[in-house]
Amino acid sequence: MTALDFVGPHEILSRLPHASSLRVAVEAGCILTDSGLVLDADLSLSDVSEADILVIPGAGNATSLKTHPNILAWVRQIHQTTTWTTSVCTGSLILGAAGILNGIKATTHWAAFERLNSYGVKPTHARVVEDGKIMTAAGVSAGIDMALVLASKVVGPEFAQTIQLGLEYDPNPPFDIGSPDKVPKEMKDKLKARMVSFFEEESSGHT
C-alpha cells in the first residue's frame, strides 16, 4: 500500500461526525507500506461485514491480490452494504478486479490508466470521478481532494470546508507538473516505465 493514498482520506473522513473509522487488512496487524512506513490495521477482513463508506487505497508494489484472492470477494460483499464505494490511485484496479466497475466511469493513477480497460471500465480523465455510489480518485494525493468532495456530500459543504481549513489545505506545489498532461513526454515515459512493472505484476495476479 502507498501510505498517503490511505492517510489523506483517513485524516478527513475520520473527522466526520460520529464516524467510526475501521482500518482493515487481510489480517489485523502491521502493514508495511511501499515507503517503508508501518501502519497498523485494527481488523481482519473476516471481522468486518459492512461499511457506510469503503475506501480502497492503491499500492506501489501490489502483491496482495496475488496472495490473497479473498480480498476481491470481501470487496464485493462490503460494496453491497455501502453508501459510497471509493478508491484512491490503483485502488480502482482492485474495484475493477472485483467486477464492480463494469460499465462505470472511473479513474486511477495516470500511469495505470490503460489498465482500467481490462475491467470494462469507462476510463475518465479527472482528478475525482463519481458514477452512482462509486467515487474514484487519480494518483496518491488525489485521495485528499476526493475525501473532501465525499465529506461535502455526506455532511454538507460547511463541515467539509471546516475540515479543509483545519488541515490548512490551500495547496501551493512548487511545480505545475503534477499531472501527465503538464510534463515533458520524456519525463512521463521514463517514470511510467518504472511504474508499469508492478502494475503488470499485479495484473498477472488477478486475471
Added chain:
Amino acid sequence: MTALDFVGPHEILSRLPHASSLRVAVEAGCILTDSGLVLDADLSLSDVSEADILVIPGAGNATSLKTHPNILAWVRQIHQTTTWTTSVCTGSLILGAAGILNGIKATTHWAAFERLNSYGVKPTHARVVEDGKIMTAAGVSAGIDMALVLASKVVGPEFAQTIQLGLEYDPNPPFDIGSPDKVPKEMKDKLKARMVSFFEEESSGHT
C-alpha cells in the same frame, strides 16, 4: 501527532536517492495519532544522534512535551548535525520550545500562529518559510509542499518534479477555503476556538 503532517513529507523524502528514513519517537513502537491511526516508530530518541534532515510533525493534542521534556534536548542535539531542520504545522512550536527559532522567520498552523511569538520567532505568513537551514510549513497538508521544495533543493528540481508527478500532486480542492484569509470570520473563529484549547495545554507544558 497528526498523521498527515508526517506521512505527506515521508512519502516524498523517503523517495530521495539513497535516503534512509528513520521514524523516531520517545520510545520505539506504536504511536497513536490524533485521528486514531496507529503508526510505527522504528527507533527511540536514544538510538539516533544525527540526521541530515530532521522533520518535526505537529499534533492535534500535543502532550508529548509535557511528559517527555527530553524531546527538546534531543531536537537541539540533532539540529547541530542537520543540513535541514524542518517542521510541519505545530511542529514548529517544538522547534521554538527547543530554542532553535530565536530570531528566525517561521510559520505554523494558522490557528497557532500567535504562539510563535513566545519563542522569539519572526512569524511569517507563507505556506513554506525558509530561513537559513530551517524550513517550516503551515498547517498539516503544507508538509507536502514543503517536502517538494526541500526535495528540489537537496536533489534538484527534475527529481522533485518526478516525485510530484509520481504522486500525481496536481491538487484540485473542492473549495477555495484552505487558508484563514479565504474564509468567513465566523467559521475561522469557531474552528480556532476548538483548536486553541490544545495549544494552550501544550503551552503550559513547556513554559
